[in-house]
Amino acid sequence: MVCTSQIHASGQTSETAIQKRFIESRANPTSSSANISPEGLEIERQRLVTEGMSASVIDTMLAARKTSTNKTYDRVWKVFLPWLQQKDITIENLSVIHILDFLQAGFEKSLSLRTLKLQVSAISALTETQWAKDPKIIKFLTGVMHLRPPNRALSAVWDLRLVLEALTSKPFEPLEETSDMFLTLKIVFLTALVSARRVSDLQALSAVPPFTIIQQDKVIMRAVTEYLPKVVKTFHLNQETVLPSFFSDYTSEQEKRWHTLDMVRMVTVYLKRTKTWRKSDRLFVIPNGNRRGQAASVPTISRWIVNCIRLAYQNQGEQFPKGVRAHSTRALSTSWAFQAQVSADQICKTASWSSARTFLRHYRVDVQTKPQKEFGKRVLEAVCGNSNA
Template sequence: DYLGSSPDRGSTVSEPGSLSRAQSPKANCLEVDRPLLTTSGLSEKVLNTLLQSRKPSTNRAYSRVVKTFQKWCFVQKVNADKPSVNEILEFLQQGLDKGLSLNTLKVQISAISAYLSSQLSADPLIQRFLKAAQRIRPPVLNPVPQWDLNIVLEQLCEPPFEPLKEIDLKYLSLKTAFLTAITSASRVSEIQALAFKEPYLQFFPDQVVLRTLPDFSPKVASKVNINQEIRLPSFCPNPSTEEELRYHSLDVCRALKRYLLQTESFRKSENLFVVFSGKNKGLTASKLTLSRWLKDTIQTCYIAAKLSPPIFIKAHSTRATSTSWAERLLVPPNQICKAATWSSLHTFSKHYRLDIDALQETAFGRAILQSVYQKK
């Protein structure tokens, strides 16, 4: 599979094996390359296996791009099955003019490549276009999220998040999800996939070990990240002073134990976090619901502290905040990468600018909770 390397005007995407499709192929299914693979003479079993090489979210993104591309081709009177390199570049240019980012343009190229069974990214003109797009609209690295971890952790020690045995289930759910997210630097999708019972969840005197359900596929599906253990440490497990007792209220193990006890009677899911009210009570909390819980926790803490809640809070910012605090507290980057399930130190360095190495299993989670001491 290749894109004709000739940059001459009118050169088209070649399709090996003289594969042909209808003049106006439909892209209403999520698997944009199913029609092409079907004509290749593959058995249905092999076809279905090949189509599982991409995550469902990727298929959805590709499907949206292909639909947009087909509409553009219809308006421009372009053959969507055999567009020329120039025509593809015109489509990309329209996106660039509309303000699409470099990453979005790359997704468009990948989607159209899958649709045409061609390697568009290898074409010299496509490569040059992407380099130009990067210069015209360079990627913007967002600053550290504009909310203070200390403020949130301080307020989690106060009502409405304490005392833990008396608070509303809503605030128990919010607090437990937030502490899990901030001490593990996990993605929302990973938090949603956590299991609630052994052997996937185990409590020890000094830590809790969490695992995702066996059918979960992480975003970075490497051998290290698949079914990776998440070890979260106890925090001030044996408090002897008033200050230690206060900090013990940030113990994620304590919060998880109480959360499991409170949700036991209505739980209808093997996932750790479940909906706490309404018609879906007891069912798996969706990624959207968990994202809302994380944002609501931050906003509630700011309001409790009589401060204006920060705007444009994103659930994903808990990863950025926790890893940034870990950097500040000199947690080894390999532990940060492991906690955040990044594929390499390069990912961490690119976003959080750190380049050292060492080891400790629970260093990450403990350092995040200890950040509250920075205020003292």
């Protein structure tokens, strides 16, 4: 048995040019706990051993955090543990003063408030101490917020109308004739848009019954059984993702054009197209290269979403804006729904938010800037008009 005082925080252990340019998939290894370095987890394990826990109990307790969370914490530990070694500090002798010095070093390297809070959480997990509740830590983070206040875009960075217009024409249509890559880009983007889900949720969607059910007016989808959402609570577990039909009974050329955004049509064609070379039950699979047919990773899906927006701008002859991220589809999707007077409760349920506060504080953006523009224009016209009188 090894005492925690003997564990030193060393941190050391023995189709076309367009396609190639914008949308080529890179090989991404699948998520695995094997990629997590053992130092932090071993310190946790040894601490539980000293408390008399059995090996099986410890394994269960260490499974309380998701693998993705462990990976995030691991990145902090890889910085924090060598820092402690340099200061000749052991885990057992760690104090709030030491943690504040570590956070200050990060703040002076321009780390954001969010990153510093994440570091506190990772250190708390490592030491089994709720440092985030310490008055000195709270005061320090409040000071960081005042000195470096977080900011977010209040207006949409990219034009959703422009992208949807582009998706109704070449190279994305006719759907039966477009390449596997363009088909993939379109369905991934539209699924992200109409579901308002995180990319990790999209990556976990299953392509097989009973997790995917195609009906005349909608597609009902669920994640594979082993998937754990970002927030592992009853509200978030086993939620259905519903993708709607759109102008399936069109009566005009305009409605026929918008029908190309019909998700029932999209999913049906996509599953039929990928059936012969699909190697995974996950909905979204890589359409080309050595890993063709394998499940797409979260980074790959994120890249597809951004590349779809980029390609839409290119095809419309517009300059691609800076700062476009895959996650922005959640903000635009829910903001347009709010603009269309969808209830806050329905928005939160669809996007898997437990309260409207999350949407209003972090995701809502102005998708209709014309009224503000007209207001400013009227002010100028009124002043200039009076000056000429």
